[in-house]
Amino acid sequence: VSILTDKFFFGDDAAGKQYISGSGGNLVISSSKFTTSASYFLVGHHTGSRLEFDNENLFISASTFYLGNDNTHISGSGGNIVISGSNVDVKTNKFFLGNPTSYVSGSTAGVEISGSEVNIKTNKFFFGNPTAFISGSTTGVIISGSSNIDILTPNFMLGNAATYISGSGTGITISGSAVDIHTNKFFLGNPTSYVSGSTTGVEISGSEVNIKTN
Numbered sequence: 112v113s114i115l116t117d118k119f120f121f122g123d124d125a126a127g128k129q130y131i132s133g134s135g136g137n138l139v140i141s142s143s144k145f146t147t148s149a150s151y152f153l154v155g156h157h158t159g160s161r162l163e164f165d166n167e168n169l170f171i172s173a174s175t176f177y178l179g180n181d182n183t184h185i186s187g188s189g190g191n192i193v194i195s196g197s198n199v200d201v202k203t204n205k206f207f208l209g210n211p212t213s214y215v216s217g218s219t220a221g222v223e224i225s226g227s228e229v230n231i232k233t234n235k236f237f238f239g240n241p242t243a244f245i246s247g248s249t250t251g252v253i254i255s256g257s258s259n260i261d262i263l264t265p266n267f268m269l270g271n272a273a274t275y276i277s278g279s280g281t282g283i284t285i286s287g288s289a290v291d292i293h294t295n296k297f298f299l300g301n302p303t304s305y306v307s308g309s310t311t312g313v314e315i316s317g318s319e320v321n322i323k324t325n
Contacts, residue, residue, distance in 0.1 A: 122130025122141075129142040155161025155172075163170040175188040183196040205218040213226040237246040242257040254260060268277040274287040298307040304317035 118132075118134040120130060120132040122128060122132075124130055127143065130139075131141075132139045150166040152164040153161060155163075157163075160173045161170070163172075175186075177186040178184060179186075179195075184193075185195075186193045207214060207216045209215060209225075214223075216223050216225075235248045237244060239245060239255075242255070244253075244255050246253045246255075266277075266279045268275055270276060270286075275284075276286075277284045296309045298305060300306060300316075305315075307314045307316075
């Protein structure tokens with residue numbers, strides 16, 4: 112049976128009814144439930160944007176897509192993907208976000224953050240474990256280690272503009288309106304000119320020693 116027509120309609124267009132209609136090169140299928148038993152199903156162009164099913168695999172191709180609603184959705188276009196929601200949970204044993212030089216990655220071995228510059232802005236942070244960690248909050252920063260803490264840097268400054276300990280290639284500076292160093296043993300200077308102290312006393316050595324006091 113051949114039916115040649117520019118426009119057709121089969122069914123009932125009343126609310127909630129089912130029909131198939133066609134006109135202007137468009138086909139509309141309306142139904143509360145639509146079932147096809149075909150082993151191959153294709154909507155769209157076979158080499159372009161399409162929905163394709165071959166009885167085992169489902170393939171969806173589109174230059175732009177949108178799944179969800181205004182508040183919770185996954186969308187993509189122009190090579191970018193947007194995930195939006197009041198809560199987003201991504202559960203996986205391994206992940207990678209970024210590119211080969213700047214990224215955040217994770218696996219069962221841990222989390223890695225890499226980049227030429229990494230800025231983490233937060234009011235509170237904790238890195239480490241209960242015995243060895245760096246933590247910070249609005250009250251300050253705490254560095255704790257069960258055995259040794261090594262901070263390796265060519266330049267450092269601890270404190271503020273008026274009270275601080277700083278160091279660089281030119282030496283170490285300690286500044287404050289009052290500086291108290293409590294220790295059982297100390298050494299300031301070099302092998303020939305120095306001030307040293309221990310539980311046995313204080314020693315001052317130098318080719319010339321000037322002590323000026325009021």
